[in-house]
Amino acid sequence: MPxxxxxxxxxxxxxxxxxxxxxxxxxxxxxxxxxxxLMMAWMNAETLRMSLEQGRTVxxxxxxxxxxxxxxxxxxxxxIREAYYDCDGxxxxxxxxxxxxxxxxxxNRSCFYRPxxxxxxxxxxxxxxxR
Amino acid sequence: MPxxxxxxxxxxxxxxxxxxxxxxxxxxxxxxxxxxxLMMAWMNAETLRMSLEQGRTVxxxxxxxxxxxxxxxxxxxxxIREAYYDCDGxxxxxxxxxxxxxxxxxxNRSCFYRPxxxxxxxxxxxxxxxR
Numbered sequence: 714m715p716x717x718x719x720x721x722x723x724x725x726x727x728x729x730x731x732x733x734x735x736x737x738x739x740x741x742x743x744x745x746x747x748x749x750x751l752m753m754a755w756m757n758a759e760t761l762r763m764s765l766e767q768g769r770t771v772x773x774x775x776x777x778x779x780x781x782x783x784x785x786x787x788x789x790x791x792x793i794r795e796a797y798y799d800c801d802g803x804x805x806x807x808x809x810x811x812x813x814x815x816x817x818x819x820x821n822r823s824c825f826y827r828p829x830x831x832x833x834x835x836x837x838x839x840x841x842x843x844r
Numbered sequence: 845m846p847x848x849x850x851x852x853x854x855x856x857x858x859x860x861x862x863x864x865x866x867x868x869x870x871x872x873x874x875x876x877x878x879x880x881x882l883m884m885a886w887m888n889a890e891t892l893r894m895s896l897e898q899g900r901t902v903x904x905x906x907x908x909x910x911x912x913x914x915x916x917x918x919x920x921x922x923x924i925r926e927a928y929y930d931c932d933g934x935x936x937x938x939x940x941x942x943x944x945x946x947x948x949x950x951x952n953r954s955c956f957y958r959p960x961x962x963x964x965x966x967x968x969x970x971x972x973x974x975r
Contacts, residue, residue, distance in 0.1 A: 722960035741872055741881055748879035750872055753935040765960060795967060797956035800948050804884040806956045808967065817931050825928035825937045829853035829896060836926060836939065 715792040715810045717768035722796070729802040732758065737773060738805055740764075742816060744823075745794045745808040749838035751816035752824040754781075756805065768793050770807055789813035846923040846941045848899035853927070860933040863889065868904060869936055873947060875954075876925040876939040880969035882947035883955040885912075887936065899924050901938055920944035 732738050737755040744751050754772040756764065760780055763771040767782075770791040774781040784790030791809040798805055815822035826841045828834075835841070863869050868886040875882050885903040887895065891911055894902040898913075901922040905912040915921030922940040929936055946953035957972045959965075966972070 720961045720964070723962060726958075726960050726962070739870055739884060741884065743881055750874055750881060750937050753870060753872065753930065795964065795970075796960040797966070797970060798958055798960065799884070799955040800950050800952070800957070801955075804955070806881050819931050821931070824930040824932075824935070826931070827857075827929055829857050829927040829929065830851045831854060831857070833851070833926065835928070839926075839928060 715790075715812055717792055718794070719768045720765045720793060720796050722765045726798070727758075727762070730758070730761065730798055730805070731802045733803075735775075737775070738803060740770070740772065740805040740807060742770060742791060742807050742809055744811055744816075744838070746810070747838040749823045749836075750825055751791075751809070751811060751822070754783075761805070764793060764807070765796060770809060783816075784813060787813065787818070789816060791816070846921075846943055848923055849925070850899045851896045851924060851927050853896045857929070858889075858893070861889070861892065861929055861936070862933045864934075866906075868906070869934060871901070871903065871936040871938060873901060873922060873938050873940055875942055875947075875969070877941070878969040880954045880967075881956055882922075882940070882942060882953070885914075892936070895924060895938070896927060901940060914947075915944060918944065918949070920947060922947070 760771040770783045790812040795808040817824040888904045891902040901914045921943040926939040948955040
């Protein structure tokens, strides 16, 4: 089982993160090994702090309006290895060790398994290979 | 100069993309070579269609409320090599050949050049090395 490693963000860094009218910031999740973009979800200030402290991705579920620690139900936990905030502070990026079968509820490794252009060949890390 | 290659998306694929209350969808841009996540910006239905047809990223600038074809002013054009939509159709991913010095208006290659955790060492493709 992968190890959870907290990230020691300081208050000055956290203060640079800006939230939208709903108090949310988009969080991109990238596979630390394959570098595939796995998914995008949303965090609020509380779940960002939880993510960094616990070393696992914790999101705010907009549909369920509740804290959603990725993998607690599915087993597809994400162990954070690096975390970044962007130039404007309005988007986050997490490099993770993806546990379980993949990041996507469809069973695909990445949520981005469908390329535009019917004849397009997806890159290996985005291929539709099931878990 | 990199070549612009249109992506022949069909209407059925485009119909799977969902837009928020403002008619926008987040678009993640990833470097096709280094696999670094370069930036995140927003598209509407019009600029998504323009992006695929022109083979270059075209966003909707929320601050300026106008069509923003990346690089027309800065020279930092993005030539699309692959384009994906996610399982829910509410996030897009573009793998691009980044022209010019980088994707970020700060002069960094990626907008995600600052890791949380003051002692954290960013991955090479996210390092703060200026253009």
